Amino acid sequence: xxxxxxxxxxxxxxxxxxxxxxxxxxxxxxxxxxxxxxxxxxxxxxxxxxxxxxxxxxxxxxxxxxxxxxxxxxxxxxxxxxxxxxxxxxxxxxxxxxxxxxxxxxxxxxxxxxxxxxxxxxxxxxxxxxxxxxxxxxxxxxxxxxxxxxxxxxxxxxxxxxxxxxxxxxxxxxxxxxxxxxxxxxxxxxxxxxxxxxxxxxxxxxxxxxxxxxxxxxxxxxxxxxxxxxxxxxxxxxxxxxxxxxxxxxxxxxxxxxxxxxxxxxxxxxxxxxxxxxxxxxxxxxxxxxxxxxxxxxxxxxxxxxxxxxxxxxxxxxxxxxxxxxxxxxxxxxxxxxxxxxxxxxxxxxxxxxxxxxxxxxxxxxxxxxxxxxxxxxxxxxxxxxxxxxxxxxxxxxxxxxxxxxxxxxxxxxxxxxxxxxxxxxx
Numbered sequence: 171x172x173x174x175x176x177x178x179x180x181x182x183x184x185x186x187x188x189x190x191x192x193x194x195x196x197x198x199x200x201x202x203x204x205x206x207x208x209x210x211x212x213x214x215x216x217x218x219x220x221x222x223x224x225x226x227x228x229x230x231x232x233x234x235x236x237x238x239x240x241x242x243x244x245x246x247x248x249x250x251x252x253x254x255x256x257x258x259x260x261x262x263x264x265x266x267x268x269x270x271x272x273x274x275x276x277x278x279x280x281x282x283x284x285x286x287x288x289x290x291x292x293x294x295x296x297x298x299x300x301x302x303x304x305x306x307x308x309x310x311x312x313x314x315x316x317x318x319x320x321x322x323x324x325x326x327x328x329x330x331x332x333x334x335x336x337x338x339x340x341x342x343x344x345x346x347x348x349x350x351x352x353x354x355x356x357x358x359x360x361x362x363x364x365x366x367x368x369x370x371x372x373x374x375x376x377x378x379x380x381x382x383x384x385x386x387x388x389x390x391x392x393x394x395x396x397x398x399x400x401x402x403x404x405x406x407x408x409x410x411x412x413x414x415x416x417x418x419x420x421x422x423x424x425x426x427x428x429x430x431x432x433x434x435x436x437x438x439x440x441x442x443x444x445x446x447x448x449x450x451x452x453x454x455x456x457x458x459x460x461x462x463x464x465x466x467x468x469x470x471x472x473x474x475x476x477x478x479x480x481x482x483x484x485x486x487x488x489x490x491x492x493x494x495x496x497x498x499x500x501x502x503x504x505x506x507x508x509x510x511x512x513x514x515x516x517x518x519x520x521x522x523x524x525x526x527x528x529x530x531x532x533x534x535x536x537x538x539x540x541x542x543x544x545x546x547x548x549x550x551x552x553x554x555x556x557x558x559x560x561x562x563x564x565x566x567x568x569x570x571x572x573x574x575x576x577x578x579x580x581x582x583x584x585x586x587x588x589x590x591x592x593x594x595x596x597x
Contacts, residue, residue, distance in 0.1 A: 206329015227540020236288025334433015
């Protein structure tokens with residue numbers, strides 16, 4: 171049976187995950203649980219505090235600005251200071267940002283806290299893909315990227331459920347009104363995010379090689395690969411910024427859904443996406459990572475257009491699930507493809523550039539989208555995003571269709587390196 175074969179393949183690959191990889195998956199689970207609480211609740215918290223959609227868009231802009239400004243320094247820090255230390259610093263800064271903007275919901279503190287959280291998120295995001303690549307082998311790397319992505323999604327499910335349902339309990343226990351209940355729930359989310367530091371501290375004996383760009387001969391053909399990677403990320407970032415930050419407000423404004431309902435919608439979307447991501451390696455083995463990822467992204471577009479046009483909740487919710495599943499399930503395949511195609515000295519640089527342009531596009535488009543939504547409603551941003559996603563998917567495919575897909579590079583021997591799968595690969 172194909173499903174049994176896929177499951178057996180995953181068990182074998184998971185058994186090969188190194189200790190740093192397993193601890194990093196735990197770190198990811200905690201960090202994204204905290205993020206999931208904020209994802210479903212923070213915009214509602216701002217609206218409850220008296221702000222409008224335009225202000226929400228500006229808050230998203232500052233978060234994206236923090237992500238973008240920290241992107242290039244974060245890549246250099248990850249190379250020269252070590253992936254693990256960069257991740258620790260990122261978790262601390264993100265947690266402080268989440269606490270700041272929740273405790274003091276004034277414009278200055280919301281903007282500042284959002285930017286600070288963005289800096290921390292940038293440090294964690296940029297260190298993640300190189301860390302995974304360098305603490306895995308070719309045999310299990312695609313499975314590890316899929317497990318990493320599934321951990322993000324399933325942790326977001328937990329966070330979405332906490333963010334959706336816990337305010338109801340807090341509202342009954344503490345005081346009437348949603349604002350205080352939202353605040354306590356968001357503070358719990360920040361505490362969970364800060365707990366992601368614990369698995370990173372458990373790797374204190376981990377040895378990581380410090381990388382210097384000067385130690386790698388610049389391969390011009392490899393450096394040129396960064397351009398289509400960056401253009402793809404920018405188009406997706408602009409498109410995502412138009413609609414993703416406003417999905418919770420979309421369901422509340424167009425369909426009058428409660429925070430609990432929105433939490434369930436988000437959670438089920440994450441579950442279906444996680445399952446699709448876990449199946450992705452089997453499809454990629456048969457059709458190739460690039461073709462599978464491109465097909466998945468293009469298949470998501472009709473559902474995105476449906477969301478913009480639909481007026482019935484019974485149709486909008488399944489379209490929301492299908493769009494999220496098909497678009498996001500491609501992410502681990504693209505990440506693995508890019509990390510394996512680049513030499514070690516360019517991996518952090520690639521994630522830096524990707525995060526810089528993605529979040530710059532996100533920040534600007536989220537600001538514009540808040541104004542568009544207030545004037546024209548939600549339909550136009552969805553339609554523009556569909557065009558941008560199609561452009562990104564096709565451009566990326568035609569840029570790399572002749573690039574051979576390969577596994578990881580040769581690894582140091584166990585005697586030279588210590589523990590298999592627990593250090594950077596050599597190029």
